[in-house]
Amino acid sequence: MTGIMQEKLGRLKACLEEIGSAAVAFSGGVDSTFLLKVAHDVLGERVMAFTAGSSFVPERDIAEARAFCEREGIRHIVKRFDVLSIDGIRQNPQDRCYRCKYALFHQFRSMAEEHHLAAVVDGTNLDDDGDYRPGRKALKELGIRSPLHEAGLGKQEIRGLSRELGLPTWDKPSFACLASRFVYGEELTGEKLRQVNDAEEVLLRRGFRQFRVRRHGDLARIELLPEDISRFLSEDLRAEVTERFRRIGFSYVTLDLLGYRSGSMNETMEEKA
Structure with a gap:
């Protein structure tokens, strides 16, 4: 220290x-x-x-x-x-x-x-x-x-x-509340929040630690750390995640090429300001 x-x-x-x-x-x-x-x-x-x-x-x-x-x-x-x-x-x-x-x-x-x-x-x-x-x-x-x-x-x-201090959270990824995954002005419902949560659980179970699943209507935009993008793009994993997301309720699944960043839903606010 x-x-x-x-x-x-x-x-x-x-x-x-x-x-x-x-x-x-x-x-x-x-x-x-x-x-x-x-x-x-x-x-x-x-x-x-x-x-x-x-x-x-x-x-x-x-x-x-x-x-x-x-x-x-x-x-x-x-x-x-x-x-x-x-x-x-x-x-x-x-x-x-x-x-x-x-x-x-x-x-x-x-x-x-x-x-x-x-x-x-x-x-x-x-x-x-x-x-x-x-x-x-x-x-x-x-x-x-x-x-x-x-x-x-x-x-x-x-x-x-x-x-x-030996706390288990010292390297825990940062996760904001699920409402932060939505575009401002899109109506929030219990079903939509559940879908985002379930989609993020899919990525957690496949070993990803720091990420977001942002919702734009019926489109899911995945943000990953840059070093995780190549692994995600392997054909089998990409196909599996896409299928699971569609079962959850998303019509389209995309990968954000800029990668994970906190507060990305605020970027459009800055552009309009």
Whole structure:
């Protein structure tokens, strides 16, 4: 661990000590797992994990979050949300993330008060400054703290520190909510979300780790890491994936030649701006 990383870890612990007690918004991903582990080390029984379960979240993520909290002895609540009933969400507007985060974290804040916890904290870090993230506005309005960001930690530092702590998520691929796979303005339904989830499960089972399946109507656009593209293009695998996607409900299956990149659905917004 470098001196700079040690210093930032110290800042993070000091921030958590200052908060005193907290509910960690816990998705089971790299950032929230690291935050929860450090928070539990610092605050002990004065910390809880809150996980949002919904049609936007694969059930495998909920199961992994439960298993981690059980292993670590951390109090954990999975709160189920009907996200498609939140005003405006089904229409998938450009501020969808704001609307969703506001509703979920408003509930988390009430839950924290019921458990006499001083604050709700989330895993936002410095690297989240570089993309269109309307959900950050909701967190600010609700007074949600982001200790990783306050400590000046970026994603690679969080991965490095997670490895030092022996966390299984240190090299876990990043996966945003399933709604991020849709073009803004395309109606979101439970069936469409299930289809995207099932399509990504197909790729997971074939050994791909970092990818996205973006939905454009009845067309699936697959984003893979550049080094995985040649393997995907082998005739047998390509044919198998195409057949499985069509069974799931997609009429067309395409491969994005630019490869995987976070937030690619925001690129058209930038072009129109």
